[in-house]
Amino acid sequence: MTAGAACAKPSPEQNWLPILERATQEVFEIMLGCQVKPAEPAAPKPKGGFTAIVGLAGALCGVVTLCCAPQTAGQIAKGMLGDTADSEREVVDALGEMCNMIAGNFKNKLAGTDERCVLSVPSVVSGGEYSLHSMADGHSVELVLLFENAPVAVCLQLKR
């Protein structure tokens, strides 16, 4: 190993990805009582369905998104509420709350950042025919996890 390599700092993306993954896994474990594991790199990403969005402002400025197919979102809602979750409104609400908890759990794991960063209330987009243009165009990390064998994508975009 060269001296240069030994001194190289990991990029923010490298630092954030495992924290985002752990934050997401904890939310699924605690709220749904199930473990989610990273999908294979070649695994397909969820298309269409629902995308929950939570904004970050302050020391961290950007967005966290949580995207999955409609059926998966329904299973997440049922995991949170039991069989009483049946309306699309509840499914959307549940996905927004999951994204909110992932974003909050993520920032709470960043020492010194949680004090100076606030979250927006969640928003949820339904359907896949859209493009998200975040003003926080900069660092971006994405992970795809498997929830009951279905892909769930979590993305963090932060302003440089």
Next chain:
Amino acid sequence: MDKIRALIVDDSSVMRKIVERSLRQAGIDLDKVVEASNGAEALVALQNNVVDLILCDINMPVMDGLEFVRQVHTVDSAKDVPIVMITTEGSESHVVQALTAGARGYIRKPFTPDQVKEHVLPLLGKKS
């Protein structure tokens, strides 16, 4: 255990249901559950309902949970009602702000029913 009247304040109806379920799982015998989706609605609800316990989110539209806690003393019947914050905001400054404003407990989301039991039962004079 005496029957408890609870006010649950959260802009997410899903989260309000989960909090109510957690209270029942904690062994709390709920007589009545009043719901509000923000602090302003909660203040109105307190004008019309006497409750024994309040569980409140922080990040909500219209009036957030911290402002609600600051204003709750304006409702005579709610002055001494214990308030527990349940929120994704986990920073020490939020905890301090909430406790300084008058909250008696603080639970970070995601949370387990056991955490609700641990924080809420002592406020009702019960062992957790």
